Amino acid sequence: MSNVSEDILKKVKGWPGYVDAKYGFRNHWYPVMFSKDIAEGEVKKIKLLGEPLLVKRIDGKLHCIKDRCLHRGVPLSEKLDCMTKDTITCWYHAWTYKWETGELCDIMTNPSSAQIGRHKLKVYPVEEAKNCVFIFLGDGEPHPLAHDTPPEFLDDGLEILGIAREIKSNWRLGVENGFDPSHIYIHKDAILVQGNDLVLPLGFAPGEDRSKQTKVIADDSEGGRKGVYDLIGDASVPVFEGTIDGELVREGNYGSTLVANNISIWLPGVLKVNPWPNPDMMQFEWYVPVDENTHIYFQTLGKKCETEEEIKAYEHSFDHKWKKMALMGFNDDDIWAREAMVDFYADDKGWVNEILFEPDEAIVEWRKLADKHNKGIQTLENIKG
Template identity: 50%
Template sequence: MNEEPLVNPEVLSMIGDWKGYVEAKLGFRNHWYPIRFSKELAEGQLEVVELMGEKLLIKRIDGQVYVMRDRCLHRGVPLSRKPDCYTKDTITCWYHGYTYRFQTGELTNILAVPDSRLIKRRKIVTYPATEAQGLIFIFLGDEDQVHDLKKDVPPGFLDEDRLVLGKHRVVNSNWRLGAENGFDGLHIFIHKDTTLRHYRTFNFPIGHTPLPGAVQVIEEEDGPKGVMDDFALHKPVWDGVIDGEVVVSGPRSTQIKGTSAAAGTSIWMPGVLKVDNFPIGGLTQYEWYVPLDEGRHLYVQTIGKPCKDEQERLSFANDFEAIWKPHGLDGFNADDIWAREVTEPFYQDDYGWVDEMLCEPDETILEWRRLASRQGRGIQQKSDLR
């Protein structure tokens, strides 16, 4: 029986050099994705997570995080329905006693059929996991494609002196709408009333268009792949005018150089945004748009700061909880969340990718779509979930 395609074939026939991006409704395989903060998974703790349409079990055993598909090989039931962990590194299916080892996925026993010839000859699907900067990353893909994490995070994120703090939440839109919302320079208009203006003085135009040289594509073989947009090379719009009358204006300070509140943005495979000098100078915001399924993504929001000693780490942690989390990650980014969710219906049947009417500043988004189509290491399909 033929499986229904994930993306409308008629739409794909109308897309040019970013067809692969439209195909990646469930995300790109063979990449690292953050799925939880390390502090959320204690020793011996078992959690169910979703990633790219797959339901997974994660467990910390002797300090190491292991990942296993949440589906018994026998009759396909979810192991998480009643997780029986009789030993610290195994899980036994509640239905018929099939028992798997977390480290390898090996079928190590069938408690109800101890002499079965299947024992030690079959494995459940497992995926590599690693931890960095307080986040748990999962590599969802093929064993022969596993690569260094540094290729899937923005430059500077892994610096040893950088303290990274954040939160995550589920957003009811496809991951691509999250990524494009973050990298969309024109969407600055939605933030014109941000409460962040109470915590810093900044230039905040209602719109800006990249000038020649502002957008750079980074595709070095041994490093992360991304698109960079330098806001210093933008033409800002400070006043919105209708019929000759100024109806809205962005805050502008003659004491500050630059055209925008941030120095610039960049977006990196497999879908992570870097915002330089934001929410204030010296801080960097990193955002992941992790595919959960066709219509939802995990929004992993973090802010990082280089800290030379424990006092600086404590000071940043206090400011994060008191200011940057409530007014940045919660307040400022709340506008982004509802914007993505109300955009979702337009793209849900895939025709939005051909019916949209982009304008000049959206060239940055097109560069991202092209790069993702070239650099994606595989497209998650429904067949991969079986």
């Protein structure tokens, strides 16, 4: 069953599956928290692609199960009850499940029940990498985590630090805001621009050949990753002088720090900007679907560090400079921009009524790639199942 009306999907040209994916793409890896945020023995309640989940760390390893008792469908998280390290018991009728396998191993209210051993809660693979916790929300054996992370993210020596925030907009508005070549206009007054003396035009006037504005990676040339490179900076003219009726009303920033030379977006919805926000750093940010109205803005910065001293210095600069100036001071503009788009796309008619212009070529190519190469559209049936 479709998540969007058939009438809307018939009107959308080129990417109906993308429009239908308001809950995200199934059978992909998504970051849900940082490793430091879940201690040994701790249980975390999360929602991913509309599905309620529970995550627990047992003997250092993370396990993920669906937050729904098989008996009467109540959420186990309503009153967490882990009487043994390896199990979770439903507070309602004492159905008890193994964290590792999801197996219904005991029913304390009826120890001889024929249901014991016959049923399993859905469990999902979990991996930790670069201080981040990833969950594979899907069916069957997962593909390698590297397929759903941008190039360089998993490289040895790249230290990753970041923050995560819940944003009240659909995940696709987050992706398209981040990968939008012309949206830099909203950042013209951001503290980072002057604070780090950035070169930042108001926008870009595309060149004669718009086909050179993007590069689509749909084969295995990037190790199984699928994505789109935004090349508008190379194939266009940066606009530093903003005019209205021929009168100069605004200028871009003619700074000395050149960044954002390489921008790309990757399935299932993660942006890479290199370098950013400084020439020796790069930014990776995910737009993780929580449900149809909310996403986790999972922001990370990476920097090559060779020694413990360099790591500590990077952690200090992250905490005292980059988190406030870049991830918040700069990217807070992106948050209110996404939230400002919500009403227009809320009834799905925005996908039909929008009027795109020349710099949106990158967004168009992303929609086409995501429509064709995603590994499954999350549906209400999956969520309720």
